[in-house]
Amino acid sequence: MNLLAKTSLRYLPRHPWQLAVALLGIALGVAVIVAVDLANSSAQRAFLGAVDAVYGEASHQVVGGPAGIPESDYVRLRLDGGVRASAPVVEGFVSIGERAFNLLGVDPFAEAGFRTYQIGSGGQGRAWLDLVSRPGAFVLDERAAAALGLDVGDSTEVIVAGKKRPGFLAATLAAEGGRPGLSDVVISDISTAQEWLGWNGRLSRIDLRIEDDAGVARIAEGLPEGSQLLSAAGRSRQTLGMTRSFSTSLTAMSLLAVLVGVFLIYNSVSFTVIQRRPLLGVMRSLGVTRAEIAGLVLAEALVLGMVGVVAGLGLGYLLSRELLGLVTQSINDHYYYVGAASVQLAPWSVVKGIVAGVGASLLAAALPAWEATQAPPRQTLARASLEQRVSEKLGLIEICAIAAIAGGILALVVTDRSLVVGFAGMFLIVVGLALLVPGFVALLSRRLAGPIGRLAGLSTRMAIQGIGRSLSRTGVAVTALAVAVAATIGVDVMVGSFRGSVDAWLQRSLNADMYVAPPRLAGGRAEREIDPLLLRRIVALPEVDHVGYSRSVDVVTSEGVRRLLAVDMTDEYRANTRLTRGDATAAWAGFDDGSAVLISEPLAFLHNLDAGDEILLPTARGVRGFRIAGVYEDFDTGSGTVMLNRDLYRQWWQDDSVTAIAVYLEDPAEAQAFEAAVDALSAGRQSLLVTSNRDILKMSLDIFDRTFTITNVLYLLTVAVAFVGMVGAFSALQMERIRELGTLRALGFTPWQVGGLVNVQTLGLGLLSGLAALPLGVVMAWILLHVINRRAFGWQIDMSVSPSALLGALALAVAAATLAGIYPSWRMARTAPASAMREE
Amino acid sequence: MRGFWHCASLVLAVAFGLGAGAAAAAQSESEADGLAELLGGGDVAGFSRATRPHPFSFPSDHAAHPDYRNEWWYFTGNLATDAGRPFGFELTFFRIGLNSGGMLSDASSAWRSDQLLLAHFAISDIDGERFRYAQRYSRVALGLAGYRREPFSLWLEDWTLRHDPATDTFEISAADAEISMQLQLRPQKPPVLNGDRGLSQKSAAAGNASHYYSLTRLDTRGELRVGGANFEVSGNAWMDREWSTSALADDQVGWDWFALQFSDGSELMYYQLRRADGDTDPHSAGTYVDRDGVATHITAGEVELEVLDDWDSPRGGVYPARWALRVESLGLDVTVVPRLADQELATFPRYWEGAVEVSGTRQAERVAGLGYVELTGYADRPLPQ
Structure with missing residues (x-):
């Protein structure tokens, strides 16, 4: 066997802790990337499978209005x-x-x-x-x-x-x-x-297979009013659109996972090389060429990468099964009933994982190897020179960082519609800010060392200064931790703001005491009408003061599915509907006299519609344009709602049915009596759900929370990844500093003092990364809310940053760092000074 | 005889997604299951059964008998243009009654129906050496398919069968992408009642029989469109009519059916039921019709049928392809040869139904003729040795 290869084979097994961290790092990084991707694609496939099974091989469909x-x-x-x-x-x-x-x-x-x-x-x-x-x-x-x-x-x-x-x-x-x-x-x-x-x-529809355009034209011409011919490709695009917004939010998470995962892989692999910098120097002095060293290091990284990838793929598969349940639950809640899906191994997800795992490993090994072989052999033996070089490089890194941030901002400003560009902008800004983290930490540690040292003594000061000095090893770890913590802030603030907005909106919207409607299925977008006779009896109940009727139905247009909400507007409902565009008085006047409709905020944003525009809708008498009088606040998950006066709906759709009623009671305390009365009336006729506004609010927020469970799981994963990164960083630090700490012991430091020094340093490192993460997280949250969410769903959400989110993130960083430091500090403190100093 | 099997085929066609992407392997096994199940004893409740001879009356018996479960109108024939270009054709309508258990009501959907129609249409282009076929199916509902009694007519979408009592003429028409046909057919002889006064026993079990008559020679003329070209044609056709609520015996695996029209003006119909062990079932039978229309019942024992050649279907299975047919009591000794080797309909299940030529002797006199042969139960099964 080649002598060089032997150095590898001997080195890594003798440092099992380092080897384990490197492999674990790669595996976790790959697992996160693969799991999110698999869950995402499997859910997408289950959804498409369900749609395909129902739509079959049709090339076209004839569809009608609400009455088919x-x-x-x-x-x-x-x-x-x-x-x-x-x-x-x-x-x-x-x-x-x-x-x-x-x-x-x-x-x-x-x-x-x-x-x-x-x-x-x-x-x-x-x-x-x-x-x-x-x-x-x-x-x-x-x-x-x-x-x-x-x-x-x-x-x-x-x-x-x-x-x-x-x-x-x-x-x-x-x-x-x-x-x-x-x-x-x-x-x-x-x-x-x-x-x-x-x-x-x-x-409901007629499926067709038509091969030629002439046939399409001929059939389209012969259709009666109220029916239209749609191409199936268009139809599946629309149904796809229903989950597109959902899957983009998953993709966003997946990109974050990639970011953190790659950081982690880079981190753990580069340590194994940096660690051997003196060894590589010795080899160079002995006449081993640069090419040979580079080959050795890359081959080693390749093997590590591949082993890590294998473990990561397995882990990712297991993880994806858990994620998938959450994803399909969300689809069922919001879009379409797909039931339970199973994980389908998508080659593309696996390829992604392999490329990320092996690629990042090679890159992580190549850069330090290149650095080590560029320097004159003798110099590589000295550690101080490396620190020196890293410090010099900070200038260049900052330039890159600022360029990335500027690029990102530019991308966000250039267009206000494209989701992909939005993601790209966010990615650039996050990378740019992440690049600034080491510099920020170095700066802070330098500035803080003096004042803290005066307060807390020499060893603390040494510890704090050590943070800045050891950036060649800790920089990547700190950055990874900061990005991970920032992601938790970003997601936390986004979800919190979103929930707050939805809560406030629901509270306003649910202004009646009770709501009565036939039960809807999980994910059942189609609503059922209330038996007309039953309806008349319910409305005549003595507990009822007045009632708002609504008919909700989906219609298919060439641009997608639109929900029509035909309502008899009550004063309460009107007062609580917030118009975000259009003159309120004129809008309501138009709505009342049936000369115009209102559209939801997502519909307006996603389809570039505004007050004064026309919207085309398929009526029972053919497609007709309706004037838009205003835009109202809404958090719809489909492609948008059109609200119109029920008289106008009756006129054009010839449909008198009611799918839900909002009941305002004589006395809100009679809710139970009302419910019992409705149950008695409907028994044996039709099962009806009688729900109080409070229950609906609770149910809605439950669904909301369930949807964001995925987000929570993902960010826990991110933290786990960052945590492993920290452990890796400190295990390396231990090896590096063993001689230095040995010297301290020899100078009279007690084991307890040395351990304290190490602990203070890890604590400081965690705190500094946490601090660096705060602005990064807030920026991320802002982009997620105002760029990603807005472009994906069209929602307008007010951002609210709760101090608890920030403090929690900071605590998370400190806790992760502290935990990661416990074992290394214990090891360092226990090392006998003489053996530690014998290193050279 | 023939339709039992097609009724089963309809069921199976439905069960397997009507051919598109169906599992071929499962087919032959389920074919037998489906047949047994469909024609099995349990499902005959509510339907009339053929237990004694029916008092036939024409033209009213041309019309449907929906109180029986299965029924068919089976037209086959050999036609030619004035220039002598030969064609064969088959157009068959099947009616299948479903047992709705008397659950139909006013609240029923208009699609609710207890009658199905199925049709097969084939043209054998003898000179062009191409066989083309098509099929249709629909429930009797919403005007998509249906039938009327007086005057009798039946339609399955745009495929139609009509009888004009004034001229005693049938009109049939069918069309698909590559073939279409419009024919007028005039019976040359009165209807022939097969079996015992039209009661045709299919197995030993009581009620396992059909009412069966044939129009053995119809003067036929009309138009064909084959592969984009139109042809004026004329010739002789044959109509088989059968209705029943019947079942195949367990050991019957298929049959060979011959409808031969001789140049001396006589006709012979013979069906040979095959058993699983390769033997001829004793219920096999036939009818001989002389030039004046006088019918004679023929039993299995009187007929000697020898297979002289076979044909490998490219879709699997081996079919007999040339026969020596001898009926001693008639002094008949002829050879029957397919006019085209591949006249197989790859429907569910597959079967062979094609134009044949006959030549040989009757009472030592030379006779020639044309006819049709149906071969079932051969797809995916080797010939019994």
């Missing part, structure tokens, strides 16, 4: 138009037991070429005829059926829009080899779907 399209349109299209590649669909939501499902009502005889189904065991031949001929027959994924304890042929209750319907499991779909995404879908014949949903005579 008459089924006679389908018959005409197929018989008169001869459009044979067409399939009618009735969609909705149902639940069986405690589980929610998307309902897909299809005509099996028209499904060829649109959707494929693989029948599971125990449901063949006859079972499929039952699907068509037996009312209430449905098909379910076999895993879902097993989970519900249903066998083929079993009867069960299916809950549709709060009403119980008899159902019958005609067959199951094979779990293996079947199409992903069908696990949360109940498939029935179109007749059953119509009967369950009360949609006799109507279809």
